[in-house]
Amino acid sequence: MTPPEETVHDEDLLEHVDDAPEPDAAGAAEVEAEQQKVPRTGPLRFARMTGNSIAARDAAPWVTDFLNAAYYRRAVDDREVDDLRFAFSVLTTYWYNKDTQRRLHANDLMAFHKAYGSERFHTDKSARGTLSRAQLEEGAARLIGDWFPDAYRDDARRGWGIGFETVAAKAEYNPERRRVLAKLGPLTPESDPxxxxxxxxxxxxxxxxxxxxxxxxxxxxxxxxxxxxxxxxxxxxxxxxxxxxxxxxxxxxxxxxxxxxxxxxxxxxxxxxxxxxxxxxxxxxxxxxxxxxxxxxxxxxxxxxxxxxxxxxxxxxxxxxxxxxxxxxxxxxxxxxxxxxxxxxxxxxxxxxxxxxxxxxxxxxxxxxxxxxxxxxxxxxxxxxxxxxxxxxxxx
The missing domain is CATH 3.30.530.20 (START domain)
Structure with missing residues (x-):
């Protein structure tokens, strides 16, 4: 999720959504292809370890811009860390609720733009280019479901950074689904004298x-x-x-x-x-x-x-x-x-x-x-x- 050189906004990125590559049908195929590209050691592998495992590189601009609007673009005195955690939970829950086991891609921007795009320009609710907590919750309800803001506040329905609609849904979660996308290398404990x-x-x-x-x-x-x-x-x-x-x-x-x-x-x-x-x-x-x-x-x-x-x-x-x-x-x-x-x-x-x-x-x-x-x-x-x-x- 390395940010672009200049701030990128949803309306700028929407022009390129149709050109974004379609994701693979299965997450396993995507991971296998990526693993063949990524060096196992050295500077190139290190350089590609950006962002998080659930977002592909073509999603980096809009994911970063969303997190900036939710938190990092605010003045330091106006930041509430739980708003950032909420924003990450929106991303992670949206990813988990998708039908296919794949990363977020550029063409997932459209759903976020529908849920949040105009909110960032309502200066009566928050500073321009940012999202207040109320706007974050309203957008999440549109994107994921009316149940999500309450689920996020409920310890019994929140885990792994995800909000679950029911306690039973949380019990069914398998964290291995994210591990498949992580492309884990071997353990590297220290070995110098x-x-x-x-x-x-x-x-x-x-x-x-x-x-x-x-x-x-x-x-x-x-x-x-x-x-x-x-x-x-x-x-x-x-x-x-x-x-x-x-x-x-x-x-x-x-x-x-x-x-x-x-x-x-x-x-x-x-x-x-x-x-x-x-x-x-x-x-x-x-x-x-x-x-x-x-x-x-x-x-x-x-x-x-x-x-x-x-x-x-x-x-x-x-x-x-x-x-x-x-x-x-x-x-x-x-x-x-x-x-x-x-x-x-x-x-x-x-x-x-x-x-x-x-x-x-x-x-x-x-x-x-x-x-x-x-x-x-x-x-x-x-x-x-x-x-x-x-x-x-x-x-x-």
Whole structure:
């Protein structure tokens, strides 16, 4: 979903809808053809890892323009992150409800234009070229169905970033359908000598409770609910955390209103909990030893006096925007309070990844994991807000 050089509007793109290539009849055929085109390694494969797996490259301009209108084109002070999550849910639900297992294409623009086109020019409802939350919901009702706005607000009918008409429809969802489109490469854990790897920790983010965080993180279908302005995780397999594969969509340059999108994939390759105290203790001891020896002044993962609770590894797949390595999410308590933080270990980046990371990815990566405490940018801060809201609702 890399944005065009200039802002593209629906009425501009409509002139070219009839020229758009027809999608393949079956998603599997489309994926097979794409896989033959995409290099398995190197700069070209990295360059094509844009946007998300459900949108083909010919859909990139209108998908990006829709997200800009829903969120990124707004002034920073007028942004509500849940409006962005709602917009992504509109795209994902529309894709899921289509008859064929294929990506979104240029010729899907017509349906979105009918639902939203004129709304962006009603300046009495929102700034020109943008969509208010009310306009987003009204358009979604026209595009998907009157039931969708309520379904989005209903935990029982929302999952994987999709709004479902009924609870039964949600129970029938198979996340493997999206994984087929993802073109997953092999796992790529770090392999450089330990003293040449990067070991890094991010600041901890306070959480309302251990129980709330565990309930949230062990339900992967809820992870899109914690998406921030610059990143989101979508699970691609059935089941819980252990062995789960996730698509990561990251946006850089969001302050300018002209975001650049890329994506990567990770699989949870190790999970430790209090159910196995020995494995839990060994995991954190190894992490602390590695940070102390190779971390170039990095602080401890768990401060002195802290008590580890949960840890898991997110190992990259080929083509990840940070190269080979793995990140960790850890949950611990300190002085009766719960905290979550990230700690990563990475190989030296190939030149094409290093250049992109330095130009656009570094600041986004740090902000996403909580550095700087800009709440709208950080997934962990969004997680804390969601857990707190759920606990307030349960207590009322």
């Amino acid at each position: 330990l003293d040449e790897q990067t070991w890094h920790t991010y600041p901890p983010v306070a959480m309302p409770s251990v129980e709330g965080v565990v309930a949230a993180l062990t339900a992967p279908e809820t992870w899109p609910d914690y998406a921030s302005e610059i990143g989101r995780f979508t699970p691609l397999r059935e089941g819980g955390l252990d062995g789960q594969t996730l698509e990561i969509e990251v946006a850089a340059g969001t302050d300018s209103g002209r975001p650049v999108f890329t994506r990567g994939y990770v699989t949870i390759t190790q999970l430790v909990t209090p159910d196995d105290p020995e494995a839990l203790a060994r995991y954190f001891a190894d992490l602390e030893a590695g940070l102390a020896k190779y971390g170039d002044g990095e602080p401890r993962a768990v401060p002195e006096g802290g008590v580890p609770v949960v840890g898991f590894d997110l190992t990259t797949h080929q083509g990840h925007f940070m190269g080979n390595g793995h990140n960790r999410l850890i949950l611990y308590t300190l002085d009766g309070k719960a905290y979550v933080k990230a700690a990563g270990t990475w190989d030296r980046m190939p030149w094409h990844i290093d250049r992109a990371y330095r130009l656009a990815g570094s600041q986004a990566q740090h902000a996403f994991w909580g550095q700087g405490e800009v709440v709208r940018l950080s997934m962990l801060h969004q997680l804390a807000l969601a857990v707190a809201a759920k606990e307030r609702a349960s207590a009322s």
